[in-house]
Amino acid sequence: MAANRSWADRNWTDQKMEDVIGNLLRAGVSLSALVVFVGGCIYLARHGHEPADYRVFHGEPSDLRSVIGVLRQVFSRRGRGVIQLGLLLLIATPVVRVAFSVWGFAEEQDRMYVAFTLIVLTILLYSLLGAGSAL
Amino acid sequence: MNVLEFTALVWLGSLVAGLLGSLTGLGGGVVLVPLLTLFFKVDIRYAIGASLVSVIATSSGAAAAYVKEGFSNIRIGMFLEIATTLGALMGAFLATVVPINALAVIFGVVLVYSAYLSRKPRSKLERQLPPDPLATRLGLNGSFPDPEEGIRSYNVQHVPAGFTLMFGAGALSGLLGIGSGAVKVLAMDQAMKIPFKVSTTTSNFMIGVTAAASAGVYLSRGYIDPGLAMPVMLGVLAGSLVGSRILIQAETKWLRLVFSLVIVLLGLEMLYKGLAGRI
DSSP states (O other): OGGGSOHHHHHHHHHHHHHHHHHHHHHHHHHHHHHHHHHHHHHHHHHTTSBOOOSSOOOOOGGGSSHHHHHHHHHTTOHHHHHHHHHHHHHHHHHHHHHHHHHHHHHTTOHHHHHHHHHHHHHHHIIIIIHHHHO | OBHHHHHHHHHHHHHHHHHHHHHHTSOSHHHHHHIIIIISOOOHHHHHHHHHHHHHHHHHHHHHHHHHHTOSOHHHHHHHHHHHHHHHHHHHHHHTTSOHHHHHHHHHHHHHHHHHHHHSOOOOOOOSOOOOHHHHHTTOOEEEEETTTEEEEEOOOOHHHHHHHHHHHHHHHHHHTSOOHHHHHIIIIIISOOOHHHHHHHHHHHHHHHHHHHHHHHHHTTOOOHHHHHHHHHHHHHHHHHHHHOOOHHHHHHHHHHHHHHHHHHHHHHHHHHHTTOO
16 A cells, blocks of 8 residues: 555655656647648648538548547548547547556555546546447 | 638637637637637537547646646546546536537536636635545645745645536536636635645646547547547647747736636627527
8 A cells, every 4th residue: 555655655656657647648649739730731632622611510420430430531541530540649648648547556556546547547448439339 | 711711710719719728827628619609600519529629639738747847646636537537428428418509508607607717816725734534545635846835735625525526527528528627626726625736737637538538429429520620629739839838927917807808708609699599
């Protein structure tokens, strides 16, 4: 348990975890912004002169609604698919952050926080992977 | 308007929203949805989807900087994220069944209320509170570097009340595609008596995870349109990065006042449009 360890010790590991998390978040956001930008260029070069209309909600085509579908779009080099991949990377960034924290708390042998973090991770994964197919 | 012009204008609008949001500390997310729906005539569901994505970007970008300064408390964050992610999941499901006019009305109320919260003077910090048994058991108490006093420690209070408020903050975030940082800070600062600097940075740290929980539902429901989300995300991100680099302390007070007024006006407009059924 963390309580049995000295405060200085725990704070040091927390600090280390925070450093890694900071780098991870920055890398995730930069990478996704880059992918979105590239996808945006492809999309604008091809469809820039079409009329823009977002007044009526149609919902996205099924290929842009799931991880598998987005990958399919990317492989056929569709601009909108590449943008959506960048957005998926962005959504995945906090998820990876939480997953990393599971490891971090396990390293500190803080079982209570490993459990809390696993609960959060389960909710996130359910939303990303399960919520779509369940409905 | 063709796609190229539309993209350029939305990018510019999002850049300004991100810049003002970061300079004033009020967050750019709250003005994005009204901007897109009222001025660009975008359906509110697409607007919410694009806004939510940009919230993840700015929160993660800002958290990367804060977390290294040692202000945010990752235990408080992780514990409360159980509440915010559950709330966000519920909010995102609600968003798909609530009529869009009702969404606009709720949005209007939240806008006006968050402007009010940002104008309200901060309550005097209560120092040296006794440790709360539940907070101690959960290991929430912590310390942070204070420029005047060196390392300052704090004892977290009223855990159940804070947890409940956080569930509400998550639900609002999932329902409206906003970060709901104002409610998160309210829960930590007012209810749990966590020092303001720790509350704001930890809240920022939590916003990305909260938003990611509803993003999955939004994606599978087709709310996230790449053509719209692209300029919004890139604009807000660029704006908030620039904003975090220029620190004009003297101007911030006026800027906050003006931005709060803009938020109130947008809120009233959303309320009116929602009530009149014209969103």
